[in-house]
Amino acid sequence: METAWKELKKNLSVIEKVVSANQKEKLSRVFRTTSVVRQSLSAAELKRAIEEVLAEDNESRALLLTYVSLIKPDPSEDVDMNADETDPTVNDVEKDTNVHLDRSDLIEVEIYLSLLVISLLLKAQLGQESQAFTDAVRIRCGQFNRRSLDLFASRVYTYYAYAHERFGQSYAAIRPVLLVAHRTACLRSDEIGQATLLNLLLRNYLHENLYDQAYKLVSKTTFPESVSNNQFVRYLYYVGKIHAVQLDYTDSYTKLMQSIRKAPQNTAVGFRRTVYKLAIIVQLLMGEVPERSIFNQDGLKTALIPYLQLTNAVRLGNLEDFNTVLTQNADAFKADKTYTLILRLRHNVIKTGLRKTNTSYSKIRFTDICTKLALDTPQNAEFVCAKAIKDGVIDAVIDHKNGWMQSKETVDVYVTNEPQQAFHKRITFCLDVHNEAVKAMRYPPGAYKKDLESAEERLEREKQEEELAKEIEDEMDEGI
Known part of the structure; x- marks a missing residue:
């Protein structure tokens, strides 16, 4: 395997x-x-690379060397001077000292070295x-308007935002800079920058x-x-999260599953873990239950x-188990920023419990419903049942005088449009x-050119x- 110095060269x-x-489309090979x-590249090696590649009259050379000198050497990078000559580490270092880098005045090379300094x-x-x-x-x-620089500039802005998010006092302060840069990228047809x-x-x-504001930005821009x-995977996740907060659960779930696929x-286990957490909550808010296989994946379990x-x-x-889980894992949910969405699930828990109760009992008192669903009072149970009947969650009748709820006969699901809707969704x-x-x-x-004939081939075909x-x-004529 080649050393970091040779990979840099x-x-x-x-x-x-x-x-x-x-x-410019081949620049992705570099990254x-x-x-x-x-x-693997050490600060000393990077300093040597800057000195060899950038000319002394380069206006950024001194700046790069200044910031590289601020990086303290890692003790693990020190080479043992008493090591045996057969040690491969010693041989690699000796070989790298004989490999020199060529001078370059390209701004792309300068920014590439700057990215290594930032990292x-x-x-x-x-x-x-x-x-x-x-x-x-x-x-x-x-200062430059070059399409070959677009990919490097996008990486610079990524590091710029990350540095201010992690170490800055006000992450929101860089927003005007990003907005101006995005507008400039649109005017220059810089797609990777956009x-x-x-x-x-x-x-x-x-x-x-x-x-x-995020929703307005998404609605007024084209990705x-x-x-x-x-970048498209990240965009799908952000849009899915915005739709979830905006109560558009169907579009949110579609975007999140597309992002996962x-x-x-x-790789990207951390990203998939974050998306799955949000997708599970959105699926529950839609009234569906996630498959058990999702929770058994390696790295996510x-x-x-x-x-x-x-x-x-x-x-x-x-509802009692739901409140217990919410209390025990409140810190984890808040760290994942899903706590607000999870609070909305309380209504889904009540609806599910009502649906099961409605199927199990032909007639049940509100006091019993209050006990089963862990509600405060029978009056609350009656209000919840009335709302569920109005929303079509259950098919029942409320008898306010006697204080009970009476279920109607269960309709055969295959007579309804539900199977058709399920198949339509899958298709x-x-x-x-x-x-x-x-x-x-x-x-x-140029792949299509293989199917095109040359001028000589065309003349030969026409002659034949x-x-x-x-x-x-x-x-x-002979037949006639």
């Missing part, structure tokens, strides 16, 4: 080739291996320094619980779906235990998955057709 050469060939460079500052927990440096790099990116900045703005709004799958299945207990309480319609889901798969298909540029037509005409 390879990435810099790829950037040079891609920019010179004007093939696929950047994680290896970011995790080391964040890794070293240098909050104020990371905020100041990301702000300087952001301003530096704004996608990244829109997600950063939505995250900023949701962090401050400004759901109305470029094809530019980045990772599009998210990487072998422990985190979803409170939500499994909550699901069982809602499924049984036991719609399958068609949506098919349409998304078709839209997500990618073809290499003329000869064949002449032969047919001669045969017809």
